[in-house]
Amino acid sequence: MNSHIYQAPREWTRLHPVSPFLGGWAILGLLLAYWIHQYLPDWVDGGDEEFSFFDQFPLLGLVAAATLAFALTITVSYWQWRRTEFRIGDDAVYLRQGIVTRQQRQARLDRLQAVDVVQPLLARVFGFAAITIQVAGGQKSGVELKFLRLGDAEALRNEILALAAGVRGTADTGDDAPVTPGEDVAPASSPGLIGHPLERPRTAVAAAEEREVYRLPAGRLLGSIALSTPTLVLLATPVVALIAVLGFDYDVWGAVAAVLGTSVVAIVTALAGLLGYFWTRLNGGFGFTAGISADGLRLRHGLTETRKQTVPPGRVAAIRLHQPWWWRGQDWWRITINVAGYGEDQESVSVLHPVATREEALLAVWLVLPDLGDPDPSGTLGHALHGRGDEGGFTTSPERARRVDPLQWRFRGVRATDRALLIRRGRWEKELFVVPHERTQSLGLTQGPLRRALGLANVVVHSTQGPVQPVAAHLAVDDAVALLDAQAQRAREGRRRQTPEQWMSAVGLEQEATHG
Amino acid sequence: MSWYDNAAWISVSPRLITARLITLWITLGVLILATAITALLTQAAWVWTAPAALAVAGAWASWIVVRQVTAHAWAETTDDLMVKKGRMFRSVTVVPYGRMQFVDVKAGPIDRALGIATVQLHTASPGTDASIAGVPADEAARLRDRLTTRGEARLAGL
Numbered sequence: 218m219n220s221h222i223y224q225a226p227r228e229w230t231r232l233h234p235v236s237p238f239l240g241g242w243a244i245l246g247l248l249l250a251y252w253i254h255q256y257l258p259d260w261v262d263g264g265d266e267e268f269s270f271f272d273q274f275p276l277l278g279l280v281a282a283a284t285l286a287f288a289l290t291i292t293v294s295y296w297q298w299r300r301t302e303f304r305i306g307d308d309a310v311y312l313r314q315g316i317v318t319r320q321q322r323q324a325r326l327d328r329l330q331a332v333d334v335v336q337p338l339l340a341r342v343f344g345f346a347a348i349t350i351q352v353a354g355g356q357k358s359g360v361e362l363k364f365l366r367l368g369d370a371e372a373l374r375n376e377i378l379a380l381a382a383g384v385r386g387t388a389d390t391g392d393d394a395p396v397t398p399g400e401d402v403a404p405a406s407s408p409g410l411i412g413h414p415l416e417r418p419r420t421a422v423a424a425a426e427e428r429e430v431y432r433l434p435a436g437r438l439l440g441s442i443a444l445s446t447p448t449l450v451l452l453a454t455p456v457v458a459l460i461a462v463l464g465f466d467y468d469v470w471g472a473v474a475a476v477l478g479t480s481v482v483a484i485v486t487a488l489a490g491l492l493g494y495f496w497t498r499l500n501g502g503f504g505f506t507a508g509i510s511a512d513g514l515r516l517r518h519g520l521t522e523t524r525k526q527t528v529p530p531g532r533v534a535a536i537r538l539h540q541p542w543w544w545r546g547q548d549w550w551r552i553t554i555n556v557a558g559y560g561e562d563q564e565s566v567s568v569l570h571p572v573a574t575r576e577e578a579l580l581a582v583w584l585v586l587p588d589l590g591d592p593d594p595s596g597t598l599g600h601a602l603h604g605r606g607d608e609g610g611f612t613t614s615p616e617r618a619r620r621v622d623p624l625q626w627r628f629r630g631v632r633a634t635d636r637a638l639l640i641r642r643g644r645w646e647k648e649l650f651v652v653p654h655e656r657t658q659s660l661g662l663t664q665g666p667l668r669r670a671l672g673l674a675n676v677v678v679h680s681t682q683g684p685v686q687p688v689a690a691h692l693a694v695d696d697a698v699a700l701l702d703a704q705a706q707r708a709r710e711g712r713r714r715q716t717p718e719q720w721m722s723a724v725g726l727e728q729e730a731t732h733g
Numbered sequence: 734m735s736w737y738d739n740a741a742w743i744s745v746s747p748r749l750i751t752a753r754l755i756t757l758w759i760t761l762g763v764l765i766l767a768t769a770i771t772a773l774l775t776q777a778a779w780v781w782t783a784p785a786a787l788a789v790a791g792a793w794a795s796w797i798v799v800r801q802v803t804a805h806a807w808a809e810t811t812d813d814l815m816v817k818k819g820r821m822f823r824s825v826t827v828v829p830y831g832r833m834q835f836v837d838v839k840a841g842p843i844d845r846a847l848g849i850a851t852v853q854l855h856t857a858s859p860g861t862d863a864s865i866a867g868v869p870a871d872e873a874a875r876l877r878d879r880l881t882t883r884g885e886a887r888l889a890g891l
Contacts, residue, residue, distance in 0.1 A: 677860065705812075
């Protein structure tokens, strides 16, 4: 992007000097509120007491106070920026920060789970980006660097990914080994750093080549938001009002007038929850694009705040495909994933596809699990998404489960392929879990008195923290025990052949990335 | 209908019953004493139903404690640690050693006085509930070391 070549700092370095000015704009919101109160007609805020807080102060005093607060925020941010430094080592990213309490953090690259380049609106306007490096250590364990120039942030991400992938190792043995030291080596800028091939081609590591796999059209995203519970609630409200008026002779207009009479702000506040939902769905899903590269999954999305996520191969611990009842006509699926380090933060980061068609849903599963370990992956997934009963080799709930699970017992099913466990449920609202065997943390078998009387049990698959919590409910006890045993065995084998943490030392990933 | 009956289960120490009963009856004892004193002071016969009810509840809870502790066991197979819990709501958790992130050994004052401890194995999943209460203290230390050694031998990232 830029003409200069960015090199990830090996020495302690500060972030971009503009960083302190990209935060602290909340104060402007306060000014905006004041302005609205001052210059817009009374009906907007109803002239109620909440805002009369401002009336106590003269305009000049308020402006002075706001300026002071703003200056203070900037000063503190500036000071924080002065005390925040980071550097890159061969095995870790180091960060030290803090004014009063000093904090040193070291994110080990072999534990790297994901790298995100995030651009909040303001940073985006000026071409800056923050970079977050997630390691497996639960929530808030990652390293967040904000802000850098967008180009620098991407170069840094590429370099971190290259280091974490173990490219350094292969470059040492592959490229440097045939060359006798001191003979044909180009006059490197620093000959003492022969173990640092970074000096040569990776001053600006090119992003691993990427192939786009799917892109979400804005129309479908809007359609999916239109077909959601909050919308239905919104639409149902007038109907309920109509029934109230016609059926029960209730004075709805009086009620509406009463609500409107208080203020528009009150109504806006009441709608804020709904609007917030629409906004997060829209902002998180806008322009959602998924691609595959040698560095793993690449997801990019966002309307005002954009986010580019890179999740290296083998970091996805579980997938959940979910279809609400009103998405059945279109056969749309919402796909979420568990990635250690992302934690519970679901809406912004743990989505693999906000609204997938059936074909895209299959593609999304393929992205995470290129080899499902089944001779007919699309057929099997088809049974998993829409099947019922035991067709497609699924183990289902026995008929006696009807007593505790009258609606869905016929639709519950479990099947293990060579690489993953598929758990299906749901008659009207459908759900499918896909858990790769090598990502299973532990397994549980549970049974309460009611299920015991019916000879049923639940098998729980413990995955890393995240929105996906797979459970195979209401299996016959014998099936459940057999599944647990088989699954423990499969997880054992899966762990044995899992891709190494340094994914580029794995063979065959590039070939897989180029087909399909 | 098997429920892993054939695994080499090691039951937890019966001293856990004592520990749990002590905790239970300390709480209940205070309540029973308070209600009994109230009954004595008010001289009303019906007030005696409160301490009586508490005593009955305590007896029932004690029976549950005994049943629970006798159902609590663990087994070490070549690759996994298995933990069994509960009678009414029973569960078996299978944790591969290679998935272990860290092991906790905890013992409160009553536990220490009785020479038992709680060993808990943590994986990267918050859902893994692999805690073994009432392991004899010396066995707890050995179990911890054994789990750590096996975990290292079979370490499997995340």
